[in-house]
Amino acid sequence: GAVVSQHPSWVICKSGTSVKIECRSLDFQATTMFWYRQFPKQSLMLMATSNEGSKATYEQGVEKDKFLINHASLTLSTLTVTSAHPEDSSFYICSARTSPGLAGGFGHTQYFGPGTRLTVL
């Protein structure tokens, strides 16, 4: 099946620093990638949707200047948490999807990465 990787799997940083998280689709081209945030024992909260070559679409309440998303290629999207603070500590999960118009457009075409646990001290 399709594989999505995330790097790093966990990161600890000091308050005020920036952290970059990479999301890669390893064996397919992802026209769309999603970034989610998950607090302990809670559901996934969609932060933004990014399409290759265009600006990301952020969900309401998500600061686009704080969470920079770049989707420069069909296999790579990055999320940069700028000037991280302790309240940004969370589990960040990306997912990648091929075009919804292809066969299985309502099928299992969204593949999740293993997540990145960010701890800001």
Added chain:
Amino acid sequence: AQKITQTQPGMFVQEKEAVTLDCTYDTSDQSYGLFWYKQPSSGEMIFLIYQGSYDEQNATEGRYSLNFQKARKSANLVISASQLGDSAMYFCAMREGGSGGSYIPTFGRGTSLIVHP
């Protein structure tokens, strides 16, 4: 309004028994997809099963089956012959489509399943 409702925050089941995890959804679209994901303590989201709104038969994948009742807007996950490794969080999700559909899945709050020996 919540689009996906999982009313069971936690469930316990004995090993080898079957368990049903509830999920109800809300949509006005005719075309939509329903998903179940498993999230073990490692955090990875594992796809389990999918049901399309036009599928007439309930989806099955090994020990997982989806009890799809369209009129009641429910999509319960049934796990047969539970195993200790089934202990995890389970999320129900829906992706709406059709004109104006976002194709972006909406997740429920999840149900924590604990399988005990």
